[in-house]
Amino acid sequence: EVQLVESGGGLVQPGGSLRLSCVASGFSISPDYMHWVRQVPGEGLVWVARVNGDGSHINYLESVKGRFTISRDNAKNTLYLQMNSLRAEDAATYYCAKEVTSLGSSVMDVWGKGTTVTVSS
């Protein structure tokens, strides 16, 4: 079965750090762009970051630049999101998603169930 499983969420104080992981099974992530998308409960979807297959091409949402780092370990079939200097507004459920790279567009066809980040003192 093709699936993505996120982990690493939790409660962190403002200014703190967390590292999210997303493990893929049933397929190899190595050829594909991978994304992080977040959602505050009851609100809409917000794209956060994406990384290409070999990690050489990365884009971020402006508000997380310099604080978040997306990376991948293709040998471990795992995507990461290192989140530093966390703010209250970063609190959300974070989803990882796989892109259908062959389409030449950021079409996300596989999504994880998400991991929840809470930022509070």
Place this chain on the structure above:
Amino acid sequence: DIIMTQSPLSLPVAPGESASISCRSSKSLLYRDGRDRLDWYLQKPGQSPQLLIYLGSYRASGVPDRFSGGGSGTDFTLRISRVEAEDVGVYYCMQALETPLTFGGGTKVEIK
């Protein structure tokens, strides 16, 4: 950033009726290859988003043909014919022309 505007915010539909959701972008999403960089996702209650329509009008694998996407440039429409109970949830359009990728605010479809 490209702004995506969806309407309506909420859409009550009786089973068997059709539904239509509008999505407008602040910039043309038509790419040089002739395909629009506009996708539709459905988030069912308590679930993660799932891909419905990509590149404006292509149904994702396993998506019933009751769902269709249309439009081009800055104006797009998702149509659901013969709405079923399993179609309830929040529908989002998303532009993939440039980063940051941006989503519409969502349209909540519910059964009357």
